[in-house]
Amino acid sequence: MSDEISFGEPVNREQPFSIAVADRVRRLPPYLFAQINRLLYEKRRAGADVIDLGMGNPSDPPEDMVIEKLAEAARDPRNHGYSESRGLLNLRREVASKYFKHYGVRLDPENEIIGCLGSKEGFSHLCLALMGPGDTAIIPTPSYPAHLYAVALASANQIMLEVTDSEKFLSNVAYTCKHLQPKPKLVIVNFPHNPTTVTVEPEFYVELVALAKKFGFMVISDLAYADVTFDGYRTPSFLAARGAIDVGVELTTMSKGYNMAGWRVGFCSGNPEMIRALATIKTYYDYGMFQPIQIAAIMALRHTDAAVEAQAAIYQRRRDVLCEGMERIGWPVERPKASM
Numbered sequence: 001m002s003d004e005i006s007f008g009e010p011v012n013r014e015q016p017f018s019i020a021v022a023d024r025v026r027r028l029p030p031y032l033f034a035q036i037n038r039l040l041y042e043k044r045r046a047g048a049d050v051i052d053l054g055m056g057n058p059s060d061p062p063e064d065m066v067i068e069k070l071a072e073a074a075r076d077p078r079n080h081g082y083s084e085s086r087g088l089l090n091l092r093r094e095v096a097s098k099y100f101k102h103y104g105v106r107l108d109p110e111n112e113i114i115g116c117l118g119s120k121e122g123f124s125h126l127c128l129a130l131m132g133p134g135d136t137a138i139i140p141t142p143s144y145p146a147h148l149y150a151v152a153l154a155s156a157n158q159i160m161l162e163v164t165d166s167e168k169f170l171s172n173v174a175y176t177c178k179h180l181q182p183k184p185k186l187v188i189v190n191f192p193h194n195p196t197t198v199t200v201e202p203e204f205y206v207e208l209v210a211l212a213k214k215f216g217f218m219v220i221s222d223l224a225y226a227d228v229t230f231d232g233y234r235t236p237s238f239l240a241a242r243g244a245i246d247v248g249v250e251l252t253t254m255s256k257g258y259n260m261a262g263w264r265v266g267f268c269s270g271n272p273e274m275i276r277a278l279a280t281i282k283t284y285y286d287y288g289m290f291q292p293i294q295i296a297a298i299m300a301l302r303h304t305d306a307a308v309e310a311q312a313a314i315y316q317r318r319r320d321v322l323c324e325g326m327e328r329i330g331w332p333v334e335r336p337k338a339s340m
Contacts, residue, residue: 024153032145056194056340058259060314062300063307066258069299073292083288086279087115087267091294094301095252095267103237111272112245114279115289119224119253119266122278124150125285126220126249126268129277130186131156137186138173138217144194147222151186159184163193166200170207177215187212190222192235192338199233199337205241212247218274219248225339227257227308230316233337239270249274256340257308258300265289265297315340 036054043050061067073079086092092109099105107113116122123146131137131154139147140163151158159180161172177183189208191200205221212219221238229235238250249270255261268278288294323335 024155027152028149031149056256056261058256058261058311058340060259060311062259062263063304065303066260066296066300070292070296073295076292079291079295081291083291083294085282085286085288087113087288088291088294088298091115091298091301092267094298095269098301099237099239099269103240105237105239107239107269108272112275113267113269114275114282115294116251116266116268116278116282117286117289118255118264119222119251119268120146121264121286122251122266122268123147123220123222124153125281126251126274126278127151127154127156127186129281130154130218130274134182135185136180136182137188138176138184139188140169140190140193142195144190144222147188147190151188156185164196164198166191166198166204170204170211173208174211174215177211177217183215184217186218186220188220188222189238190224192225192229192336194222194225194339197336197339200236202236202240205236205238205244208238209241209243209247213243217247218271219244221248221250223250224253225256226252228312228315228340229338230312230319230335231337235338245270247271249278254297254300257311258304259311260297260300263293263297265293 033055040050040052040054089109092113092115095113096107096109099107114122116125127137127150131151133155135154135156136159137151137156138159138161139151141160142163143160148158148160159176161169161176163169173187187208191198191204193199208219211217219238223235223237226235226237238244238248249268252267252269254263254265258265268275282288289297319336323333326333
C-alpha cells in the first residue's frame with residue numbers, strides 16, 4: 001500500500017467563473033522578494049548551495065531573556081485574548097524612553113506612538129490612511145518595494161527621485177513641489193537607505209522640515225536600519241529636527257538590531273493627527289500584536305542595548321569580509337556606514 005495521499009478530483013466545480021480583482025491589485029507586479037524566495041526554493045530543492053542576499057532577514061536569534069519572557073507570558077492564560085491594537089502602554093513608554101535616550105526626543109506615549117505589526121504594516125496602512133486617488137507621494141529611488149507599492153495600493157500616484165546624493169534629492173523635492181500641481185501630499189525618506197545604504201546627517205532633516213512647512217507636504221521617515229550602524233556612525237532621527245513632529249512621523253522596528261524579524265514588532269511615532277489616522281485604519285484591520293510578544297518586546301527594549309550594539313559589530317565584521325573579498329577580485333566598493 002502506498003503512503004502517497006491522493007485528494008481525488010475537485011468536487012462542486014462547474015464552469016470557470018471570471019474573478020474580477022480590483023484595479024489596484026491588477027496593476028501590481030509580482031513582489032520582488034516573493035520572486036527571489038521562489039527561485040531560492042527551487043534551487044535548494046535541486047540541491048544547489050545558495051547564499052541568500054535577498055531579504056534583510058537576521059540569521060542570529062534574539063537574546064535568551066527575551067525568548068524566555070515570551071514563553072513565560074505565553075503560559076499566562078490572561079495573555080491570549082485580543083490585545084490593545086495601539087500596543088500596550090508600557091511598550092509605548094519604552095519606545096518613548098528609547099527616543100529620549102538615543103535622540104533627545106520627547107514623545108507622548110498616549111498620543112504620539114502606536115505599535116505596528118512590523119514597520120512595513122504600519123507604513124502600508126499609514127499610506128492608506130493619508131492618501132487616495134489624485135494624491136501624489138515622492139519616493140526615493142532605488143526603492144524598497146513596499147515604499148512604492150503601498151502608495152499604489154492607496155490608489156495614489158508616485159514620483160521617484162534619485163536618492164544616492166541626499167542634497168540633490170532635497171533640491172529635486174523643492175523643484176517638484178514648485179512646478180507640480182497639485183503639489184505632492186507626502187514625501188517618504190528612508191535613511192540608512194534600503195537598498196543603497198546612503199546615510200544622512202541631522203542637517204538633512206532640518207532642511208526637509210523647512211521644505212515640508214513651505215510646500216505643505218507630510219513626511220514619513222522609515223528608520224528601519226537605525227540600530228545597524230558601523231565605524232562610529234550614529235543614525236539621526238527625523239523627529240529630532242526642530243518642528244518635525246508638526247509635519248511627520250517616523251517608523252522604527254525591532255526586526256534588525258534585536259533579531260526579531262518574524263515577531264513583527266514595529267512602531268510609528270510623531271505627529272498625533274497622523275498617528276490617530278493610522279490607529280483608525282488599524283482598528284478596522286487588526287487587533288494588535290499577540291500580547292506575550294509585546295511583553296517580551298518591553299524586556300528587549302529595556303534590557304538589551306548592549307546586545308543590539310554587539311549585533312551591529314557582527315554585521316560590521318560581515319561587511320568587512322564581503323568588501324575585502326570584492327576588493328581582492330578587483331571590485332572596489334565604498335564601505336557602507338549602516339544597514340545589513
